[in-house]
Amino acid sequence: MSLAQALFMGLLQGASELFPVSSLGHAVLVPSLLHWSFKQSDPSFVPFLVLLHLGTASALLVLYRQQWVALVRGFFTAAIAGRIRNDSERLAMLLLVGTIPAAILGVFLESRIKSLFASPYVAAGFLMVNGLLMLGFEFLRRRTERGASRTEQEAHFASAERISFRAAAIVGACQALAFIPGISRSGVTIGGGLIAGLRHQEAARFSFLLATPVILGAGLVEVPGLLTSGVPIGEYVAAAVLSGIAAYASARFLLRYFRSGRLDPYGWYCIAAGLISLALLHFNP
Amino acid sequence: MTRSRSVAVALGVVGVVFIIVAALYALGVLQIATSSTSGPHYKHAVLFAVLAVASFVAANFARPKAAL
Numbered sequence: 443m444s445l446a447q448a449l450f451m452g453l454l455q456g457a458s459e460l461f462p463v464s465s466l467g468h469a470v471l472v473p474s475l476l477h478w479s480f481k482q483s484d485p486s487f488v489p490f491l492v493l494l495h496l497g498t499a500s501a502l503l504v505l506y507r508q509q510w511v512a513l514v515r516g517f518f519t520a521a522i523a524g525r526i527r528n529d530s531e532r533l534a535m536l537l538l539v540g541t542i543p544a545a546i547l548g549v550f551l552e553s554r555i556k557s558l559f560a561s562p563y564v565a566a567g568f569l570m571v572n573g574l575l576m577l578g579f580e581f582l583r584r585r586t587e588r589g590a591s592r593t594e595q596e597a598h599f600a601s602a603e604r605i606s607f608r609a610a611a612i613v614g615a616c617q618a619l620a621f622i623p624g625i626s627r628s629g630v631t632i633g634g635g636l637i638a639g640l641r642h643q644e645a646a647r648f649s650f651l652l653a654t655p656v657i658l659g660a661g662l663v664e665v666p667g668l669l670t671s672g673v674p675i676g677e678y679v680a681a682a683v684l685s686g687i688a689a690y691a692s693a694r695f696l697l698r699y700f701r702s703g704r705l706d707p708y709g710w711y712c713i714a715a716g717l718i719s720l721a722l723l724h725f726n727p
Numbered sequence: 728m729t730r731s732r733s734v735a736v737a738l739g740v741v742g743v744v745f746i747i748v749a750a751l752y753a754l755g756v757l758q759i760a761t762s763s764t765s766g767p768h769y770k771h772a773v774l775f776a777v778l779a780v781a782s783f784v785a786a787n788f789a790r791p792k793a794a795l
Binding site: 553 | 760762771773781792
């Protein structure tokens with residue numbers, strides 16, 4: 443992989459990780475469509491992805507730094523007291539409950555699922571499925587909305603701290619669907635949050651907070667292997683920094699967008715991107 | 728969550744079991760459900776360590792407390 447390709451992949455990963463459009467799907471599809479020669483089955487590609495994910499997780503930590511300080515403090519005070527007394531403690535426990543199913547499924551199933559579906563055709567197909575999911579989430583959401591303006595409609599829904607523990611576990615488990623290239627982690631968690639009764643912006647915040655420990659944890663355990671793997675660390679770190687900057691910018695944009703925006707445009711984008719990718723792969727293999 | 732001493736004890740025992748499993752994965756003794764059949768498996772070890780912490784937290788939540 444050349445430096446330019448590494449930087450491009452970093453930008454792509456960072457920008458698409460938090461948008462509900464599947465970063466893994468794009469990471470599988472774009473190199474295939476551009477006829478890039480590097481193989482994603484190459485042993486050096488995993489450390490590369492690990493660093494890009496660490497870049498994304500770092501961006502989320504920076505974005506929510508004050509909240510994470512409160513959440514860590516809330517986790518310890520609630521764990522020691524054995525009871526929940528405020529919103530920070532409740533959100534910390536919700537994130538723990540949401541992270542556990544994703545971590546279990548990730549450790550035991552991730553490599554198997556990824557190897558099973560690591561084909562550009564499959565990624566394009568599942569990108570369309572992801573698009574249909576986004577439209578489906580919004581369809582279900584609209585049936586429960588009241589009020590004329592978007593502000594009125596959103597006002598009837600809750601903040602992330604009010605999601606139930608059962609819903610948090612289900613939304614967390616849905617993250618495992620993102621091991622399938624084409625299915626978006628943020629898409630299914632934001633959609634799950636909407637179904638659970640959260641405001642769009644709060645569903646996005648819960649999704650980003652939920653993603654941070656999983657992405658960070660998965661990345662950190664790979665770092666020792668990365669340092670001894672002989673990969674071009676300098677190039678990979680540069681790509682990771684670019685990934686982090688892109689992730690930070692996209693998170694800021696999405697939080698602003700979801701004040702009144704919906705998932706529909708991303709749903710239509712995924713369906714169109716999947717269709718176009720399938721056509722390009724078929725007619726220009 | 729139901730507050731009961733027996734549930735709290737059971738969750739504590741589960742936490743201890745998770746710690747042992749985490750140590751066995753970290754030492755490379757346990758090779759169940761892993762991608763390779765030799766060496767330590769830190770991802771699995773971290774997962775079971777997290778599960779142990781979660782079990783102890785749940786045990787503390789389940790423990791009957793004096794009324795405030």
